[in-house]
Each structure stands twice: as C-alpha cells, then as structure tokens.
Amino acid sequence: MANITRSPWLLHYDGSSCNGCDIEVLACLTPVYDAERLGVMNTGDPMQADIFLITGGINEQNRPTVKQLYDQMPSPKVVVAVGVCACTGGIFKECYNILGGADTTIPVDIYVPGCAARPEAIIDGIVKAVALFQKRSDDYKAKVKEKKKAGK
Amino acid sequence: MNNGVIYAILYILLAPLIGGLLEGIDRKISARMQRRVGPPLLQPFYDVIKLFNKETISVDSAQTFLLLTYFVLMVVTGVMFFSGSDILMCFFVLSTAATFLYFAGVITSSPYSSIGAQRELIQMMAYEPAVLLTCVGFYLAAGSFNVREIAGTDISYILFLPGFFIAFVFILTIKMRKSPFDTSTPHHMHQELVKGITTEMGSKNLALFQITEWYENVFLMGVICLFIVNSSWISLIVSVIVFLIVYFVEILIDNTNARMKWADMLTITWIVTFFSAGVNLVVLMVIR
C-alpha cells in the first residue's frame, strides 16, 4: 500500500468558535511550530483536503455548511475536533443556539482538548489523524479492489 | 536527427523528476527564507502520490479530458523543443495548452475557478508579447527559428539578446505562478480565490495538473538555457548554472513580494517587455 502519511492537507473551518482555537491552529503553521515540515499544508479547498480541522461548536446556521464541507472531501478523510467547543460544545454548550460538538453533525475521529487547544496538542492531534488517514486509505484501497473484482 | 530523438525521450522520462525535485528545492529554500525547517526535499512527490490514492470526485467529467489534453500538449511542446524543431511552433503549442487549462477551469462553473481561469487569460495576455519577441529575437540573431541551429553555433546568443533575456526572466515569474504575479492560482496554498483555477480539481486531476506544471517548468528552463548554449560543452555547464541562478532569483522574488492586481501586472510586464526586449530589438535590427 502506498505510504501517504507524508502529505496531509488540512481544511480548517471555524464553527462558532471564539477564535481562540483558530489562532492556535494558525500558530501551528508559523515558523515556530512549522507544521509544513510534516508535509502539512493548510488548503482552503475541501476537494483537495485530507484532514478536516473544525473549531467551535455547531449551531443551526453552520450545520449545513459543515455537513457540505465534509461531503465535498474525497475519501479517505479524517475529522479532527480542535478545542473543547468542537468536542462537546464547551462553555457555549448551554446556549440556546448551540447543538453541541462537531460530532452532532459529522463523525469526528480525533478530539483535541483544551481551551484554547495548544499548538503542541493540535500538532499531536494531526499526527494521530495522519496515522488514521493511512489506515483509512488502506481500507479504501481494499474496498475499491473488492468492488473491481465483484464487477468482473 | 538521432540526437534529437534521444533528447526528446530523455525529456519525457526525466522532466517530471527534475521538475518535482526543483519544486522540492524551491519549497525548502522558501522555508529557509522564512526561518522554518520546511518540508522534505521529496515532498512534491509525496503529495502527488497521495493525490493519486484518493477518491476521484469531479464536478464535470469533461474536466479530466481537458486536463489530459493540457498535459499532452505540454509534453508535445517540450518534445518539440528538445528534439530541436521550430521554437515559434513550440510556443504556439504552449499557448494552445494554456487555453485547455482555461477551459478546464471554466467548465466547472464554480465562481472561484472561473475567475481564476479569466485571470489565467489575462496572464497570457501579459506574457505573450515577451514570448513572441523572444522568438523574433532568436530569429534576428541566428537567422533561424530552429532550436537545433540556434544551439549549434559558436556564439551564445545572450550576447546579442540581453534585453530579451531580461524580458523572458521577467515573464517567467508569471509562467511559474510565483508571487507577485500568481493571480490565477497560487504556487503555495491559500489565496483570496481559495485555489483559483484549480479550486475544483481534486485528487487525480490535481496530480495531473501538478505533473504538467513540472513539464512546463523544465521546458521554460530549457528556453533559458537556449540563450547560453552553443556548440561547445562548457556552455552547457554555464547554462545550467545560469538557470539555477534564475531559479533562485525567482524564489527570492516569490518570497519578497505580495500579490499584485492584474492591471498592475499587465502594465508592468508590458513596460518591461517594451523597454528591454523592444529596445534590444531595435538595436539588433540596426547592427544586423
């Protein structure tokens, strides 16, 4: 199976975050942490993304957007929820408009805790996500092969 | 004749490797300029391998066909150039290839990629005069459009064509999608149009686009070398050194400039073309 762990491209979406986590996500890409040395690139395009980083909780308004972004990503794909808000709803949980964490709308694979999540924790989450990404890719390949066989 | 065929085959086989490696070096140097560690040297290859392993979602099935045509025409351009045929013809095929890229952008009817595609056309408008003038310059200096004849003489034509060389290096920034002229699609991630013309290209299509870019870069570097190369073998080494310097200058420009508006790009490119290549042209016509 092809080794694809060296090139995870991120799609970063800001749900109803307070922006604290978003700044930390961007901090990962600055020279201090330099996530690009792991092959990580921050793309704004779901069609080219492998890992979906979502910050902040889900509310009625961003729910369809999150769903659509997830659907637009070609598989294999991995979802990482960054910050308590994206994990559970966090301090906004009780708000009338908040439905909860990202997992209320899309399947979340990795939860990165913290308010705000620290860059080290985020990079750790990405590294975990990359391992899962490789596994998904292998599974996906096997599935495609099986389908081809069945087709014949 | 035989030599030409060998060069053409070498181009087909080696261009993606050289192109990918050059991009890897580019990203490494860019990272060092920003005081980062940067990705590994082979990162572009990792990216392309990954893209080939992803599910294909295409908005329009014709897009794959258009991109394939873009790819094939680009390879044909390079093959024609390295096998030593007409340089004018090479650039015509290159422009045709770029047109197919434009169609691949607009066919998805996504606003981002459509605007990116339109900017691609504007970029073509910006660099096309310099490209055509370069061909004319070669003709005036060498008396032939034929690449083999231009490369086979005893003198390096850069002595006659310094202005053309400057103009060509200038438009190389556009062709290589480097800042400040990367309006249609950025060579790096993010820009205001998401990914510009490549926004709707995912997985295999994007990989194809990437490999085509590598072919194109190697071809353009070949043109740079053509300014230097003559019949002696030392000129070959000199031309490689010159092209590495040019590449480094492009990276430097990329990292020290912010993106420009298209109108500024058009004016500046045309002014540079007019004053360096145009003046050179007049001088050449007088002395020849």
Ligand code: SF4
């Ligand atoms: S987890 Fe904290 S820092 Fe992050 S979005 Fe929520 S409130 Fe803001």
